Amino acid sequence: MTHTAAIIGGGVIGGGWAARFLLNGWNVSLFDPDPQATRKINELLTNARYALPMLYDTALPNEGTLTHVATIAEAVSGSEWIQESVPERLELKHKVFAEIESHAPKDTVIGSSTSGFKPSQLNEGMKTPNRLMVTHPFNPAQYTFLCTIILD
Numbered sequence: 001m002t003h004t005a006a007i008i009g010g011g012v013i014g015g016g017w018a019a020r021f022l023l024n025g026w027n028v029s030l031f032d033p034d035p036q037a038t039r040k041i042n043e044l045l046t047n048a049r050y051a052l053p054m055l056y057d058t059a060l061p062n063e064g065t066l067t068h069v070a071t072i073a074e075a076v077s078g079s080e081w082i083q084e085s086v087p088e089r090l091e092l093k094h095k096v097f098a099e100i101e102s103h104a105p106k107d108t109v110i111g112s113s114t115s116g117f118k119p120s121q122l123n124e125g126m127k128t129p130n131r132l133m134v135t136h137p138f139n140p141a142q143y144t145f146l147c148t149i150i151l152d
């Protein structure tokens with residue numbers, strides 16, 4: 001069965017998460033309002049397709065499908081993992097989480113790539129705060145195997 005991840009924010013880090021999921025066989029649904037986002041991700045993916053397999057002893061699975069969507073609602077519907085990687089501004093992250101919560105399946109985990117906010121700051125005002133985790137990746141996220149999980 002193919003899994004699906006939603007990537008919200010496809011810049012340096014979100015693009016890295018997208019490549020990581022895709023090259024490990026997951027389908028990815030990506031929302032980023034930047035008109036250049038598709039070009040940037042495609043460049044990052046081209047490099048990752050070449051370099052990531054060299055970090056593994058075994059062959060990677062068939063690549064998943066990347067779909068660029070126009071809204072958060074489309075990105076998160078049917079996803080099993082949601083990774084938020086929007087700019088490091090608390091009010092923006094709150095707005096994004098509120099929209100995710102309105103449209104995502106109730107049991108989908110939401111990971112935040114935040115560098116500095118605690119889960120208790122990020123999940124303020126959420127209806128289901130326990131499903132939000134800080135999953136802060138090391139950069140470049142497409143190549144590093146490390147991700148810090150922060151609970152408070």
Ligand SMILES: NC(=O)c1ccc[n+]([C@@H]2O[C@H](COP(=O)([O-])OP(=O)(O)OC[C@H]3O[C@@H](n4cnc5c(N)ncnc54)[C@H](O)[C@@H]3O)[C@@H](O)[C@H]2O)c1
Pocket residue numbers: 008009010011012013014031032033034037084085086087088089096113114115116136137138139
């Ligand atoms: N750059 C790093 O080394 C690094 C490392 C680990 C974690 N982080 C964290 O990752 C997060 C993203 O950082 P980055 O370096 O990728 O930033 P970035 O500026 O490269 O990417 C942010 C992306 O979010 C998009 N965006 C803006 N508003 C949005 C919205 N409402 N919905 C969806 N997308 C939106 C932007 O268009 C941009 O493409 C931050 O929280 C940052 O602290 C960064």
